[in-house]
Amino acid sequence: MQKAMYYRDYLQLDKILTAQAPESCQPGNEPAHDEMLFIIIHQAYELWFKQILFELDYVCGVFNKPAIDDNAEDLNLVRHRLNRIIRILELLNQQVGILETMTPLDFLEFRNLLTPSSGFQSLQFRLLEARLGLQMDERHQKDYYKRTNEGGFDQPDYSTINKTEATPALLQLVNNWLERMPFFDPAFWNDYTPKNTSPTPYFFWNDYRSIYQSGLTERETSRIDDFDAVFFGKPSTHTAAQTAPIAPAFSAEAMRAALFIMLYRDFPMFQASYQVLDSLIEIDHLMANWRHKHLVMVRRMIGMRVGTGNTSGAGYLEGALSKHYVFRDLSSLSTFLIERKKLPRLPVALIRKLSYPPTAAEG
Numbered sequence: 001m002q003k004a005m006y007y008r009d010y011l012q013l014d015k016i017l018t019a020q021a022p023e024s025c026q027p028g029n030e031p032a033h034d035e036m037l038f039i040i041i042h043q044a045y046e047l048w049f050k051q052i053l054f055e056l057d058y059v060c061g062v063f064n065k066p067a068i069d070d071n072a073e074d075l076n077l078v079r080h081r082l083n084r085i086i087r088i089l090e091l092l093n094q095q096v097g098i099l100e101t102m103t104p105l106d107f108l109e110f111r112n113l114l115t116p117s118s119g120f121q122s123l124q125f126r127l128l129e130a131r132l133g134l135q136m137d138e139r140h141q142k143d144y145y146k147r148t149n150e151g152g153f154d155q156p157d158y159s160t161i162n163k164t165e166a167t168p169a170l171l172q173l174v175n176n177w178l179e180r181m182p183f184f185d186p187a188f189w190n191d192y193t194p195k196n197t198s199p200t201p202y203f204f205w206n207d208y209r210s211i212y213q214s215g216l217t218e219r220e221t222s223r224i225d226d227f228d229a230v231f232f233g234k235p236s237t238h239t240a241a242q243t244a245p246i247a248p249a250f251s252a253e254a255m256r257a258a259l260f261i262m263l264y265r266d267f268p269m270f271q272a273s274y275q276v277l278d279s280l281i282e283i284d285h286l287m288a289n290w291r292h293k294h295l296v297m298v299r300r301m302i303g304m305r306v307g308t309g310n311t312s313g314a315g316y317l318e319g320a321l322s323k324h325y326v327f328r329d330l331s332s333l334s335t336f337l338i339e340r341k342k343l344p345r346l347p348v349a350l351i352r353k354l355s356y357p358p359t360a361a362e363g
């Protein structure tokens, strides 16, 4: 007969609840009351990072399939699990408030005992960033990662980050999924009469481009160059520094599909795809929110001192905050929207494709 399950054993509480060993309580040190909170809050973060990584693995697995039926359970489950990640990230944002009940003086009681470790060395956090699509080359102060004895990673962890980066991240997988969108198949566009036939070979987008351009104010006229760069891959006329904020990680083809989904999101077939894109923007947003809350908390806690992990502290965190957006291409799509009422009418064949198939009763 199967042994009755016992709560403590099922959750392996013997391991979890004996894993808090404040350094300040070691012989020879002065016990610091707040170190317990400091340890538990980090451990709670790590457990949630684990759950986020678990959900991300599932999501990447779906996008890794050669074909995804946008109208079947796959995409719905992706949407559901991305939403779970969002809820967890909201919670992680709130947890900063608990840590803020510790004062800078309370922290000073045990801070020196931590050196040179810090949250910088959170492998799971780095894997989360990498699974989303952040590459080592794009990381702020990437040299810090290799400084094994000065707050960076040890060799096994560093190589785990590199290995994870070498597998397709969500960013690439979503790019590939968008590129496969079949909506520009000429079969759907036979009864579309373009108003503009240049400057690109894409009839619908020429019309869209012309409407977009006519809505730009005098100060925004150069946005049309950005439009051509982002959606048609034309070399930008801007300097490298000016284009940096919108230099796309997505291909022009994927960006056209993403914009098309944003524009026509009210069609039933686009609902799930739109929500997936919106969730990715939200995840980026919540990650940035967390980085910001953490930064403000760090400024309050250690002022302008260097971090225990040997970075410049708040200065480093500010750099990471501004650089480590992964889905900024998707959020930048709002730059290129036009008013709903000005949207080109889609051809009937495409509208049929975008609507749910008629039920048997409707014939």
Ligand code: HEM
Residues within 6 Å of the ligand: 041, 042, 045, 046, 099, 107, 117, 118, 119, 120, 121, 122, 125, 151, 291, 294, 297, 298, 301, 302, 306, 307, 308, 309, 310, 311, 312, 313, 314, 316, 317, 320, 321
């Ligand atoms: C008293 C509270 C905290 C202070 C003063 C603090 C301070 C810092 C500092 C100064 C850094 C930069 C690396 C360094 O030089 O040390 C850092 C990085 C980091 N910390 Fe904290 N931290 C605190 C709490 C937390 C908590 C609760 C977490 C949750 C896991 C966390 C996660 C991280 C992460 C992930 C990084 C890397 C951020 C990035 O590279 O974008 N920290 N922290």
